[in-house]
Amino acid sequence: EADIYQTPRYLVIGTGKKITLECSQTMGHDKMYWYQQDPGMELHLIHYSYGVNSTEKGDLSSESTVSRIRTEHFPLTLESARPSHTSQYLCASSRGGLGTQYFGPGTRLLVL
Amino acid sequence: DQQVKQNSPSLSVQEGRISILNCDYTNSMFDYFLWYKKYPAEGPTFLISISSIKDKNEDGRFTVFLNKSAKHLSLHIVPSQPGDSAVYFCAASLSGSARQLTFGSGTQLTVLP
Numbered sequence: 001e002a003d004i005y006q007t008p009r010y011l012v013i014g015t016g017k018k019i020t021l022e023c024s025q026t027m028g029h030d031k032m033y034w035y036q037q038d039p040g041m042e043l044h045l046i047h048y049s050y051g052v053n054s055t056e057k058g059d060l061s062s063e064s065t066v067s068r069i070r071t072e073h074f075p076l077t078l079e080s081a082r083p084s085h086t087s088q089y090l091c092a093s094s095r096g097g098l099g100t101q102y103f104g105p106g107t108r109l110l111v112l
Numbered sequence: 113d114q115q116v117k118q119n120s121p122s123l124s125v126q127e128g129r130i131s132i133l134n135c136d137y138t139n140s141m142f143d144y145f146l147w148y149k150k151y152p153a154e155g156p157t158f159l160i161s162i163s164s165i166k167d168k169n170e171d172g173r174f175t176v177f178l179n180k181s182a183k184h185l186s187l188h189i190v191p192s193q194p195g196d197s198a199v200y201f202c203a204a205s206l207s208g209s210a211r212q213l214t215f216g217s218g219t220q221l222t223v224l225p
Contacts, residue, residue: 033212042218045212090155100158106155
């Protein structure tokens with residue numbers, strides 16, 4: 001199993017604040033992903049990365065941005081948080097090939 | 113348009129019996145399918161997967177069956193245990209897409225002692 005970490009686990013923040021959700025993996029996986037999930041709903045891909053300096057937007061439109069400067073690190077940033085950003089954010093990573101994705105524990109974000 | 117569907121939002125099973133979770137998909141180009149288990153406020157945990165070149169894959173108590181002609185897959189858990197109670201998601205991917213996963217909406221499994 002992959003070791004993949006997300007911080008913070010829970011975040012309550014006011015509208016307009018800038019936030020960065022951290023994601024790191026220690027398995028040397030080349031691909032990394034960010035998903036968003038609301039309660040009772042499916043996971044939706046918002047960003048992914050093939051490798052260093054490669055980032056793409058996913059199927060679900062998001063106001064967040066990502067960067068991939070190091071293989072192991074894939075942070076997600078919201079410049080100005082809004083209540084509509086309240087959700088669970090899940091980071092995942094995989095190797096090449098079929099690439100089973102392994103998920104971190106998630107960050108539950110509440111924007112007041 | 114949801115390409116991966118789990119039509120049963122919930123399922124209750126007695127401990128020791130078989131749990132069968134179902135998943136349908138519409139995109140015939142999907143070639144890799146996975147099942148994940150998720151507890152509230154945690155990330156999904158990978159359970160088992162199957163490539164489209166197979167019709168069955170088994171790992172301990174978990175077996176996944178794939179019926180490509182029906183575009184249907186199922187997860188069998190035998191015997192079911194109370195610790196199996198969680199939300200189960202099926203997911204599918206296709207080659208050449210960075211292996212992005214398309215998820216179903218999940219089935220809440222409750223195993224009754």
